[in-house]
Amino acid sequence: MPNLMIDSIGPGVTVQDLGRPGWTAQGLSTGGAADRLALLEAAAILGAPLHAGLEMMGFGGVFRTDADTRIALTGAQMQADIDGVPIAPNTSAFLRAGQKLTIGGAKRGVYGYLCFAGGVTTPQIMQSRATHLTAAIGGLLQAGQTLPIGKDPDPSAPALRLTNTDRCAGGVVRVMPGPQTGFFDAKTRARFAQTTFTRSPRGNRQGVRLDHDGEGFTLAGGLNITSDLIVAGDIQMTGDGVPYVLLAECQTIGGYPRIGSILPADIPIIAQAAPGARLQCRFVTLAEADATAISDAQTLKSLRSRCAPIIRDPHDIADLLGYQLISGVTAGDDM
Amino acid sequence: MGQTKRAGCAVQLAAPEICPLGIDGVLVRFARILSEEANTRAIGFAAQVKAAGLHGVQEVASSLTSVRVAFNPTLTNRADITAQLAEILTQPAHATATPRRAWRIPVAFGPEHAPQLAEAAALAGVTQDQAVKQITSQTLRVIALGFAPGQPYLGMLPPHWDIARQSELTPKMPNGALVAAVRQLIIFAADAPTGWRHIGQTAFRVYQPDAPEPFAFQPGDSVQFCAVGDSELDALRNRGDTNGGAQMSVVT
Numbered sequence: 001m002p003n004l005m006i007d008s009i010g011p012g013v014t015v016q017d018l019g020r021p022g023w024t025a026q027g028l029s030t031g032g033a034a035d036r037l038a039l040l041e042a043a044a045i046l047g048a049p050l051h052a053g054l055e056m057m058g059f060g061g062v063f064r065t066d067a068d069t070r071i072a073l074t075g076a077q078m079q080a081d082i083d084g085v086p087i088a089p090n091t092s093a094f095l096r097a098g099q100k101l102t103i104g105g106a107k108r109g110v111y112g113y114l115c116f117a118g119g120v121t122t123p124q125i126m127q128s129r130a131t132h133l134t135a136a137i138g139g140l141l142q143a144g145q146t147l148p149i150g151k152d153p154d155p156s157a158p159a160l161r162l163t164n165t166d167r168c169a170g171g172v173v174r175v176m177p178g179p180q181t182g183f184f185d186a187k188t189r190a191r192f193a194q195t196t197f198t199r200s201p202r203g204n205r206q207g208v209r210l211d212h213d214g215e216g217f218t219l220a221g222g223l224n225i226t227s228d229l230i231v232a233g234d235i236q237m238t239g240d241g242v243p244y245v246l247l248a249e250c251q252t253i254g255g256y257p258r259i260g261s262i263l264p265a266d267i268p269i270i271a272q273a274a275p276g277a278r279l280q281c282r283f284v285t286l287a288e289a290d291a292t293a294i295s296d297a298q299t300l301k302s303l304r305s306r307c308a309p310i311i312r313d314p315h316d317i318a319d320l321l322g323y324q325l326i327s328g329v330t331a332g333d334d335m
Numbered sequence: 336m337g338q339t340k341r342a343g344c345a346v347q348l349a350a351p352e353i354c355p356l357g358i359d360g361v362l363v364r365f366a367r368i369l370s371e372e373a374n375t376r377a378i379g380f381a382a383q384v385k386a387a388g389l390h391g392v393q394e395v396a397s398s399l400t401s402v403r404v405a406f407n408p409t410l411t412n413r414a415d416i417t418a419q420l421a422e423i424l425t426q427p428a429h430a431t432a433t434p435r436r437a438w439r440i441p442v443a444f445g446p447e448h449a450p451q452l453a454e455a456a457a458l459a460g461v462t463q464d465q466a467v468k469q470i471t472s473q474t475l476r477v478i479a480l481g482f483a484p485g486q487p488y489l490g491m492l493p494p495h496w497d498i499a500r501q502s503e504l505t506p507k508m509p510n511g512a513l514v515a516a517v518r519q520l521i522i523f524a525a526d527a528p529t530g531w532r533h534i535g536q537t538a539f540r541v542y543q544p545d546a547p548e549p550f551a552f553q554p555g556d557s558v559q560f561c562a563v564g565d566s567e568l569d570a571l572r573n574r575g576d577t578n579g580g581a582q583m584s585v586v587t
């Protein structure tokens with residue numbers, strides 16, 4: 001089986017797939033990619049099933065493989081090159097055995113994804129390869145580690161590009177009502193919806209804090225509510241009324257009141273909002289929220305239909321002079 | 336939903352609330368404040384919903400006073416699931432509330448393993464011996480699993496055990512620690528900080544991610560603690576063939 005060698009690596013790189021649903025009652029949250037859409041995008045670009053890939057928080061690393069494989073970089077835009085030749089995001093690229101893939105810092109967004117046509121094939125734990133740091137499943141990847149990857153089933157497949165919608169600049173996210181929305185009075189909810197938030201530097205795979213000017217969003221009755229079930233996307237208010245949006249690796253039960261849940265379709269906007277990005281929350285009705293439900297299979301199908309073959313820009317071809325581009329052309333006077 | 340309100344419950348629960356929780360979930364909340372009755376009702380209802388095998392239901396999870404039913408929106412929808420859950424709520428909450436798995440777990444209460452037993456006993460207004468007796472003579476129930484994976488909230492102890500969490504956090508509670516607060520006990524799942532008081536030590540691991548059965552407990556399991564000496568606990572810790580000397584029996 002081919003291997004991925006990690007020569008150097010950033011501090012927040014983990015193996016992620018779509019997580020392990022089904023253990024809420026046992027206290028284990030689903031986990032999986034902070035930006036699930038990015039893994040689906042990679043699967044579409046690589047014409048592959050959904051595989052586990054590397055989630056790189058803020059910074060990538062230097063990688064090699066011992067077999068040729070197509071790769072794709074999705075999610076946050078990160079500076080990346082293969083042996084010094086830049087590669088574009090959301091585009092399949094060919095990595096030859098032994099070539100050096102260098103992925104730098106995120107230029108836009110937070111979580112970049114490095115995916116391989118055959119996937120990362122580390123052992124499954126509870127039917128998933130996703131690292132869940134707070135549940136001690138897997139861990140942060142380290143320099144010197146080698147990970148198994150699957151063989152690229154079709155290395156010569158034409159390169160594809162996905163023109164994706166930018167979700168790395170913050171913006172408006174839709175919020176649906178939840179079991180505790182009514183615990184907040186109408187005035188507080190209205191003020192919440194009118195507030196422009198800034199993504200705080202405090203954030204990780206469990207959740208991100210939203211900063212704002214002005215007073216917090218507290219309950220009239222204080223904090224004495226019974227702990228209840230949480231879903232990713234929930235916006236909980238800490239004791240000071242500071243909102244935290246809960247992400248893939250959140251706890252399953254929490255005692256802080258929650259004003260609503262960000263729709264799954266908009267969670268990638270929160271996950272990819274870099275510190276300082278501006279965010280606004282817009283309440284939608286339950287019917288509007290439910291109308292956004294779409295299965296991963298449907299999303300993948302739609303992404304596949306949006307992938308287009310690459311027309312390579314000569315500027316991107318480093319060894320342009322090595323190509324036999326002018327075969328058969330003559331000066332015209334030798335006939 | 337009349338059935339839930341009548342019948343001979345000591346404490347009558349108000350009609351359950353049915354709320355959305357995510358675009359693929361419905362939350363049925365039996366009470367806004369934790370009580371033994373609400374928790375029993377939630378665990379029993381979760382079992383009823385699972386047994387009903389509703390089309391499109393992906394997960395049924397109970398917590399302290401509520402149950403979340405997750406559905407696949409491509410197979411069913413909120414209206415249908417809500418109607419089906421409302422129908423189940425009208426059915427009598429039968430014997431599903433009775434624990435089906437009973438645990439017996441050794442605990443050491445010696446000073447080395449129970450650094451805050453004296454303090455907790457004093458707050459509960461009992462001697463240390465009485466505290467140990469009360470904790471080991473009562474059959475507790477797994478109210479919910481959470482905070483850390485597999486970590487059980489066990490209750491409810493008698494009202495005089497309604498002791499507050501300490502304001503200073505203990506920086507690192509060891510795995511397997513038995514801790515107490517607010518009429519509940521927790522067997523700690525990981526080395527983590529907490530405001531609960533360390534009143535005993537088990538060699539029991541509630542969560543083993545690499546094991547075929549990663550989680551020891553299910554909500555509703557019953558738990559009986561038995562006191563062992565410090566040296567016996569150390570011996571149990573060193574044995575690989577048993578999970579801290581715990582025994583589990585299935586109640587039929």
